[in-house]
Amino acid sequence: MTEQGVTIYLVEDDEAMRSSVARWLRLADFHVEPLAAAAPLLETIATDSPAVVVSDVRMPDMDGRDLQQAVQHIDPDLPVILFTGHGDIDMAVEAMRNGCYDFIEKPFNAERLLESVRRACEKRHLVLENRNLRSQMEDLSGLHARLIGRSPAINKLRQEIIDMAPVDANVLVIGETGTGKEVVASCLHHLSPRHDQPLVAVNCAAIPETLAESELFGHEPGAFTSASTRRKGRLEEAHGGTLFLDEMADMPLEVQAKLLRAIQERSFNRLGSNTVRNTDFRLIAAINTDARGAIQRRELREDLYYRVNTIELHIPPLRERREDVPMLFSVFCEHAAVVYDRPVTYPDSATLTALMNHDWPGNVRELKNVAARYTLSSLPPEERLGSLLRQDNDIAPAPGEGLREQVQKLERQLIQDALRRHEGRITPVLEELQLPRRTLNEKMRRYGLRG
CATH class of the missing domain: 3.40.50.300 (P-loop containing nucleotide triphosphate hydrolases)
Structure with missing residues (x-):
């Protein structure tokens, strides 16, 4: 298995090519199931299968594009990578438009294929992880x-x-x-x-x-x-x-x-x-x-x-039940998205690992605050948590501090971060924070910030 526990189903009717590609994948520590036709795969694959499909396009019984459509009918988020010696730009564009994860033309560089498979495995792992979290959250009721x-x-x-x-x-x-x-x-x-x-x-x-x-x-x-x-x-x-x-x-x-x-x-x-x-x-x-x-x-x-x-x-304390952190964080992100009218951004694998490795001295309250700031942050998702945990000591709630004071500290931090990212240029800050010029000026004056 790969480090994410994903199986690579390799569908290729040419025995020499099938053997060669399977060997490359196994040397890269992937678990590979080579298949000579599409039919056995469709009997095996199911919704939520921890799998990635790599298939040739030109095959006698069912070609790769039809296989990709059949797989997506079973699970639309299951990555399918197609390769062919007969492809062209139009075929690639059509395949990608129809949901193909990647399209590789033969002869291809082994590293090109391995990199595509690695990324597809990471995506599949994250999709399954988020599905599991959402399923658990949907089951939450009562106590x-x-x-x-x-x-x-x-x-x-x-x-x-x-x-x-x-x-x-x-x-x-x-x-x-x-x-x-x-x-x-x-x-x-x-x-x-x-x-x-x-x-x-x-x-x-x-x-x-x-x-x-x-x-x-x-x-x-x-x-x-x-x-x-x-x-x-x-x-x-x-x-x-x-x-x-x-x-x-x-x-x-x-x-x-x-x-x-x-x-x-x-x-x-x-x-x-x-x-x-x-x-x-x-x-x-x-x-x-x-x-x-x-x-x-x-x-x-x-x-x-x-x-x-x-x-x-x-x-x-939260450090004694770290396995609960991903579910708690996802629930808090969903709550924050509703409160602040923002899209829900679920954490990727690296973020989940960092969340579980943190000691959370402020326990669930600290985790909830970080989830709210994570949802509000305009940084790329993979950069958010590190920045937030570095800030945490600066804007952690003080004893007896009310909600209004906590929100003001968070607001000041978000404006300060945006000013720093845009090197004090006001126009991109206004666009990022979606604020009128007068409102931003008033808040900067109140918090002692300068562009």
Whole structure:
């Protein structure tokens, strides 16, 4: 087999020529199946066959052009390379117009044929790879559409969610930044008996320490200087449903103590009120670090940890499930193409290899951002990923940074890249980015860029 696992079907009625060409191909490490006529090939070939066809044009029973049409009827993306000693320009043009991958006239240079076969094998490998990815994506539904992947690690996590979702017990989700802790919490909620009640998510890292207690428990007018109106807290909003506390270890310790009491007693007081309010919610908490380490650093109360982790779920980082990267990347590229109204560009084999070799310290969130920039990039597809991964540290989301700030960083980078490619010439930049002159000028001024 070739390095792509593709078989070369060589159809040639002349025994000497068939033997000679087969020998060249085998010396180049291709797996070759020599055939004296077209009929046996048409009995063998099928849609999605990992194959390339190399055929003579002039043959007694079925000529190469008819064979090429028959093969394309079976699979229109299967490459067919034709060669003949009787060809002319008109024949070549007609063959290429009818979908022939390449047309080579005899006598031909062996390297010319080998190069054509190599390129055809690469194309076939990529077509089959993308078909497989699309097939897998079409099969995604329910939980599989939320937690994408086929690796043992993600299959195990999905099964744990299915098993634990109906159990009305507290859950602690542990995973690195960007692994999808909120997605897991959402899956647990929507598969639970509380699915028709609210899921209230709280990013503990984004709440100012002075407002943390008010955020959770609510307040009455006059409870503190700026409290001019009554406000429900998140515990109250989550009544009957699920409360998700993301980055729980970033919550102030004194607030953790009050939360612990509220969880134990299923009741709380708003700030500035003596009225006890009962609440009923399922608690899902998430941390991005080892719980023991957080406890030792006095970031997480030990008693709160034990109260929360009735069930403990661990989300694997992306580097531990690299086989899921191609499917995830393709799904994210399709989503980005819809959002930004761009054509879908599926990664080639070299790009897929680079994606799987990258460690993805930002996990699925980083992969999703790179897929969006890959879809938006105007570079040739084979050049995009290397450029994007080099930029990644410069435009990676900062802690607590919102979507607007992330989009602005990406926009600045895209304009800067276009200016650099066109050496500061504005007209080709306008054409590439499809922007009016005034809009580009405003954006360059805003981002401090010069042509």
